[in-house]
Amino acid sequence: MSARTPTPWPLVALFTAGYLAAYLLPTTVGRLDAGLPLSATQAGAVGSVLLLGSASAGFLLASRVDRFGPRALARAGLLLAAAGFGTAALSAAVPLVVTGAVVGGFGSGTATTVAATGIAGRRDPHRVTTLGLLGVSGLAGALYLTIPRLGPGHGLPLAAIACTALLALCLTGRLPARAPADRAVRATTPLPHRRSGLLLAGAMLFWSLAQNSLWGVSGRIGLTQAGLTEVKVGAVFAVALGAGLLGTIGAGALGPRLGRALPIGLGTALIAGCIALSAAATDLTSFATGEIAWNALYPVVLSYVIGLAASMDPRGRWAVLVGSASSLGTACGPLTGSLLSASAGYPAMGTVLAAGLLLVGVPMTLVALRPRRTGQIVEIPVVEIPVTELPVVEIPVAELPVAEILLEGVPAQRKAYGTAGPLHTATAPASGPVSV
Numbered sequence: 001m002s003a004r005t006p007t008p009w010p011l012v013a014l015f016t017a018g019y020l021a022a023y024l025l026p027t028t029v030g031r032l033d034a035g036l037p038l039s040a041t042q043a044g045a046v047g048s049v050l051l052l053g054s055a056s057a058g059f060l061l062a063s064r065v066d067r068f069g070p071r072a073l074a075r076a077g078l079l080l081a082a083a084g085f086g087t088a089a090l091s092a093a094v095p096l097v098v099t100g101a102v103v104g105g106f107g108s109g110t111a112t113t114v115a116a117t118g119i120a121g122r123r124d125p126h127r128v129t130t131l132g133l134l135g136v137s138g139l140a141g142a143l144y145l146t147i148p149r150l151g152p153g154h155g156l157p158l159a160a161i162a163c164t165a166l167l168a169l170c171l172t173g174r175l176p177a178r179a180p181a182d183r184a185v186r187a188t189t190p191l192p193h194r195r196s197g198l199l200l201a202g203a204m205l206f207w208s209l210a211q212n213s214l215w216g217v218s219g220r221i222g223l224t225q226a227g228l229t230e231v232k233v234g235a236v237f238a239v240a241l242g243a244g245l246l247g248t249i250g251a252g253a254l255g256p257r258l259g260r261a262l263p264i265g266l267g268t269a270l271i272a273g274c275i276a277l278s279a280a281a282t283d284l285t286s287f288a289t290g291e292i293a294w295n296a297l298y299p300v301v302l303s304y305v306i307g308l309a310a311s312m313d314p315r316g317r318w319a320v321l322v323g324s325a326s327s328l329g330t331a332c333g334p335l336t337g338s339l340l341s342a343s344a345g346y347p348a349m350g351t352v353l354a355a356g357l358l359l360v361g362v363p364m365t366l367v368a369l370r371p372r373r374t375g376q377i378v379e380i381p382v383v384e385i386p387v388t389e390l391p392v393v394e395i396p397v398a399e400l401p402v403a404e405i406l407l408e409g410v411p412a413q414r415k416a417y418g419t420a421g422p423l424h425t426a427t428a429p430a431s432g433p434v435s436v
Contacts, residue, residue: 008128010171011118014074015132016139017081017168018112021105021161022051022330023140025212026237027147028157029334030219030230035154036094044216044338050101051212051331057109058116058324062317065117071175077110078172081165089155089162097154104161109327111168116306116323118175120316126307130252133299134245139164141241148234197318200309200367201325206360207268207305208326210353211298212333213340214275218291221279221346226287236288240295247296251303260304260368267301268361272354279350308368 021028025047033043057077065073084104088097119128147156191197214221222233251263271294278290309322340349 007131008118008122010074010174011115011122011128012131012135013168013171014078014111014115015119015129016135017078017161017165018054018108018110018115019132019136020140020164021054021085021108022212022327023136023241024143024157024161025051025216025330025334026219027144027234028154029216030223031152031154031157032097033220035152036092036097038094040220041335041338041342044334046098046101047216047334048331049098050105051327051333053102053105054109054112055324055327055331057106058113058320058327061110061113062320062324065114065316065320066178069176069178070114070118071172071177074111074114074172074175075169077107077114078165078169080104080107081111082107082162082169085158085162085165089158100158104158107165108161109324111165112323112327113320114175116310116319117316119306120310120319121314125310125319126255126303127252129303129306129310130248133248133303134252137241137244137248137299141238141245144234144238144241148231191313191317193312193318196367196370197309197312197321199363200305200312200318201322203360203364203367204305204322205325205329206356207364208329209332209336210275210329210357210360211271212330213337213353214279214333214350215337216334217337217341217346217349218278220341221281222287225346226281226283228284228287232284236284236291239288240291243292243296244299247298247300248303251300260308261365263304264301264308264368265361265365267297267304268357268364271297271301272357272361275357276350276354279353280347304368305364 028050029043029047032038032046033040036043038046061068061073081104084100084102084107086100086104088100088104091097091100115132119125119132122128143157143160147160150156218237219233222228222236223230228236254263274290274294274297277286278294281287281290305326306319306323310316310319312318337349340352344352
């Protein structure tokens, strides 16, 4: 058995920086609504535009990471994220906030694309994905506890995302400048498992849309329907993300023991029930129960889905495309949740989202039942075959007489052993045993 490979911390840092914007979406949208002249629906639209920029980066760059090089592309994405979110954090003008959110979202999506491509090329993509989810869940939980105590304003969560991008930038020097040679050889290979990949990507779009339709308005549910303060809502989110840490640790400990179909199918069904409970919450107990249980299950299912997509193509193209489809659903989530809740109310919105999750969980489970790995390098264990030692047999050889060939006219000295000439005297080797 080979030793465990070293942990790729640059990929974990990229994963964390890329996904942080989606994890901070509730507080970001809520503070845009409160700190800028925007309605709840308009604030949700800004959140959707932010995540739409992230999704577009994945679709554009899914097959171009090897061409530009992971290091250069990661640095460009992190710089764009820092510049975009930093500008949006420091500005009070709505056009600048929207522009900065789009640019920052594109940068975050670029970082996520590089991370997903690198993770898919690892020998254990599920383990690295689990570490990335641990990083972003822990960081987001700490920010949910900290941001409400730092004061109001829309700039704090956006500034936190920008600072995280700058910190991740420090680790990009350990990323390869060019793609590994084996991936360069596979650069021209067609995209494998198109039917399963497209089915998984389409299902993930609606899966993420349902999740983030509620996630985008969860802050408002806690503040308005459940009657909680921002500090209490932030504490619930922090505890919920802490439960997500425990769920991610559990998923990492289980690994592939349960396969992928059971965690994805059953986990999605349980998430649907949590969403219905959280959307109908009218007090702290029901709101906290729904949010905590939901966030404990969400990263578990997500880690198995990302691992499933990574197993379908070692170049990471399906991992990026499925992740981008997820980001597209995430982008549409805040606006969808705002529209549904405004027209039908939060409980009815939760019922619709739960029913949709149950439907999209079916094709995701079907794809997980028949995963394939294309181009994976499989280690074949070395098997020692016992070989029976053969005994040494001594074969006696009889002494042969020396034959002398005498030709007329040939001087006697030409008959000596080793004398030049076509014909000479031959002497037999000394007798003795011959070892075989």
